[in-house]
Amino acid sequence: MKNELKTVFFRNLWRENPVIRQILGICSALAVTNRMENSLVMGLGLMFVTAFSSLTLSALRNHIPDRIRMIVQTLVIAAYVIIVDIFIKANLPEISAALGPYVGLIITNCIIMGRAEAFARKNPPVLSFFDGLFAGLGYTIILMCIALIREILGFGTIFGFDVNFLNFTTWTIMVVPPGAFFMIAILIWVASGITDRRLKKNENKQKGAA
Amino acid sequence: MKKGYIYTIIFMAVVSIVFTGLLAGVNAAYKKKIAFNQEAVLKSSILLSVGVESGDDVNAVFAEKAQENKLGDTTYYSIETDSGTAFAIPFEGPGLWGTIRGYIGVASDLQSIQGIAFTEQNETPGLGGRIEEDWFKNQFMDLSLETVITYSGDSGLDAITGATSTSNAVLKIINEFISTTLKELEEAR
Numbered sequence: 097m098k099n100e101l102k103t104v105f106f107r108n109l110w111r112e113n114p115v116i117r118q119i120l121g122i123c124s125a126l127a128v129t130n131r132m133e134n135s136l137v138m139g140l141g142l143m144f145v146t147a148f149s150s151l152t153l154s155a156l157r158n159h160i161p162d163r164i165r166m167i168v169q170t171l172v173i174a175a176y177v178i179i180v181d182i183f184i185k186a187n188l189p190e191i192s193a194a195l196g197p198y199v200g201l202i203i204t205n206c207i208i209m210g211r212a213e214a215f216a217r218k219n220p221p222v223l224s225f226f227d228g229l230f231a232g233l234g235y236t237i238i239l240m241c242i243a244l245i246r247e248i249l250g251f252g253t254i255f256g257f258d259v260n261f262l263n264f265t266t267w268t269i270m271v272v273p274p275g276a277f278f279m280i281a282i283l284i285w286v287a288s289g290i291t292d293r294r295l296k297k298n299e300n301k302q303k304g305a306a
Numbered sequence: 307m308k309k310g311y312i313y314t315i316i317f318m319a320v321v322s323i324v325f326t327g328l329l330a331g332v333n334a335a336y337k338k339k340i341a342f343n344q345e346a347v348l349k350s351s352i353l354l355s356v357g358v359e360s361g362d363d364v365n366a367v368f369a370e371k372a373q374e375n376k377l378g379d380t381t382y383y384s385i386e387t388d389s390g391t392a393f394a395i396p397f398e399g400p401g402l403w404g405t406i407r408g409y410i411g412v413a414s415d416l417q418s419i420q421g422i423a424f425t426e427q428n429e430t431p432g433l434g435g436r437i438e439e440d441w442f443k444n445q446f447m448d449l450s451l452e453t454v455i456t457y458s459g460d461s462g463l464d465a466i467t468g469a470t471s472t473s474n475a476v477l478k479i480i481n482e483f484i485s486t487t488l489k490e491l492e493e494a495r
Contacts, residue, residue, distance in 0.1 A: 127431060156321075159317065160317070161313065161314045161317060163314065164314055164317075164318055167318065168318070168321055171321060171322065171325055172321075172325065175325040175326075175328060175329055178329055178332075179328075179329065179332050182332055182333060182336050182340070183332075183336070185336070185340050185343070186336040186339040186340050186343065187339075189343040189344075189346075189347065193347075196431050196435070197431075198431075268467065272433060272468060
């Protein structure tokens, strides 16, 4: 169990990170990452939904008839998303206004259905729960990285606190969604670069050993 | 796994009932709180349109300073501000994607706009949605109504980069508001 958890953790955070490796959930990653606060709430919402929908679907996996499994997945995911939406509206009304329709659109985030289909369908509930949680965490971390750079350059703030000590002119491009395209592309580039280099190193080692 | 039709139908029905019931429960539990939040947001928008900061206790400030008035079918508010009474009058009009609604604050002599607040808009987030940002709304403070309002160097009004249609829609709504609703109010008084 411990080893499995470790595998699940590293796979979701790095090797198969939903955003920078699988290029899933890009729409919301572009939309909400102009401020750290919005990204964090969006990420937490997604972690909650992915974790609990994976748990539920995995617990039901031996009872769900195959031919309607996607309907059941959508139903379960939608139920959790609406719960998150209601909860944010009731307790964090300002953030709810800032996120606009994107919380409701967590339903369409491919990461959740991806985990349900690829993992929760074949694995026990607790492990599926953590798989969903870590997939959400992988998504959240990338969103926070993008938001950190966009918020500093676009607003001169971090979590709303002024960090613009140099008094530079803030970049409007970082505030509007196209700014996120550049940031995501750079992150994907860096991640692929690191993986490629590692692969080459391993190859060289193997050659050296032979 | 292969299962019969009857099982499939019953399974789907049970799952639907369980999850819909769960949602109904959560919705009922939070209904009051959400309605309360929405009312607070509305009240603080009304106050902000005439430049009154509502602070923490919106309801108390609103009850103290605002008074409801009627003009035909529309409800508007006369509000005590530091510089005398002002009116917060509702407006609505077509934006780029949907109806834009809100309140325009007008000085009691009806000669200048004191401010603007949006209560409902479905413009593109990050582009047209930026009409909700303070820098945009603050431009409409203390705006004289002698001439038609335009985006220009003379008026000091800036449109939003990348959101020309929304910017123009807002301007059109405001000018229409001045030529219709405000005229009616002037005649009624």
